[in-house]
Amino acid sequence: MTLNSTFLSLFALISLLSSLSATSSFPSYSSLAGLSERELDEVVAWLPQVLPPSPPPPLKFNGTKLVNDRDHPWKPIRKGDIRGPCPGLNTLASHGYLPRDGVATPSQIIEAVQEGFNMASATARFATYAAHLVDGNLVTDLLSIGGKTRRTGVDPPPPAIVGGLNTHSVFEGDSSMTRGDDFFGDNHSFNQTLFDQFVEYSNKYGGGFYNLATATELRHRRIQESIATNPQFDFTSPRFFTAFAESTFPYTFFVDGRISDRATAGLDMTNATLFFRDSKYPLDFWRPPAPTGGTGALQIFSAYPVAAGRNVDGVNTFTPDPTSADFSNICLLYTNFVNKTVKGLYPNPTGVLRRNLIINLGYFYNAFPGGVGECPEQFPYGTL
Template sequence: MARKFVAPAVPTNFTSKMIPDEHHQFRPPCVYDKRGPCPALNTLANHGYIPRNGVATAEQIIEAVVEGFGMHPDVAGFLVGYGVLTRGNANLAMLSIGDADDELIPALPGCLDGKVAGGISKPGRFEGDISLTRSDAGSSPTGDAAKFNPALYDQLLLYVGKYGNSTTGVDPTTINEAIVTNTVFEKFIPARFAFEQKNDKSLNFNIGRLLVDFAATGLILELFPSFPNGVKENLTVSQLDSFFRNERFPENWVRRAPLANLGDLAPTAGGLIVGSGVLPGRNVEGKFVQDKLDANTLLCDGYTSILQHDIPEILTSAAVTGVLRRMSKRC
């Protein structure tokens, strides 16, 4: 039986505050708890803002992202909805933030999208190639694209030392206080792209994936810094470490306020795309084939790409989600 999704309300009088509070203390995940490729979701689960087992309803995840990071429910709803449609159970509006859980999240009725609801750790769709801290499934020795890769993260820190606001370069005794800037990612992402273009024979970085990846990086720059009294501070390596290595909120960390909406996030993501110079495409028979890119239709092309490559076709049929189908026809 389907479960009706009820969109969480936009909170009133939303202010900056210390996160976590006394009711959400850190606890490392147990062996059976689901954790995946998203450090923000893993952090929320480790603090109990979403169920600690890593399996949650769409409403629980939206409310957690709003409460923990100060993301506007409209933006959170889009991202969580994307996750549910691509790797969850849209009939129940539920999602695993890691591997599949057959008991708590069964497959869609009639196994319309396979016998297992994948969870976001499954490569492709929600999480894809050119991650900052996860290897591509096609280049990973183990095929694990969800597990944190310390070597990749250390490479990122080298870029912080070179391109961030640091007076000591990569001096390990002071790197924790170095500031993580937009330029760091504008330089690091092309390096990641070049590596995977060479080593991942199945590399797929279509226009939809490009937009999703750069949006995710923009969220790091806009939601991971501390916001005492609603004022954005610089993002430091120690804070980045806390989220990526330890998957817990940093000490004395204050969430963003007011709520971050699309108007706050889009310019950052757009600036990263322009600054990096990375273009969409894929590897075909050992050669990189670039996608056509038109600045006038960029968002529309990205939306169409997501429908074609990420969301199961059955869910975009008029009988299931006619709104998606109608929106695609406008492009």
């Protein structure tokens, strides 16, 4: 063996070993979005390949019931457990409705939000498959409800493999009620200053409760704040829709199901602290009396109508984006999400990744609340 060939085989061995350690330490729940074709080939070959099962059916018994029960005790998070920007999913994980480590399949998430909060089947499927398509691992069928806190072998992790619901701009977005904008460095942790404002607004507009009146004022306030302070503020679809929808969730899902007219009654601040900060159900907590996706988003929007748009040149340069979906064109929410957002993340998928994209896009379309007839299904990757 010449010195040259010894050197070459040593080099080959080292690169094989380093590629093995890169792939074998790639968490099976990390998103594959943005990986190069070579990286994809390497990682996909190593990952367990799962055929995404059909979504779980709606609940058989869909009335109210005790959900903070003996089978679902709250437990503090352990080292390595993942939590993220969604107080609903965080709570379900901390009570064991979801795997306590914060990594779940779409089916587990749909089952958990139905069982633990009586979220309507279509809403549950729509939100879950949307999130999974942009933030999940489409080969292993796993989604992290936050970021990626386990070792990846790459430090810091490249943005492409950060994965999970913490990923900014594809689902998670700006002007959240209790989480800061990504621009300020942390888009997913409970933010005490913002929560103080949540309490202040609940006192001022809801008599100490977060109800529809509070939601209306606080949503407007958070949008104005982001326009004035975040040079990268983006309020285009899908964030345009999720922001108004999520504003309805605290009085819809975090108020005991035995209370009537929960949108008017609202959420008290002790229980708000438990859900938002501690990921914890109140004692003796019952879920809503019927499946619901939340009501009032359009009312909240209509009180202070705002166009979908973004700050285009620093703070206070909010400019409408006519290409974004808004309440006047809901179908565009679906078509843009599929043809721009998902296709942008996965321009040329092949093999099992393409197959699973097609299957998940089908599940997502079937959940689309705009009605299948009115909005033609899109097939950016063809059919199976």
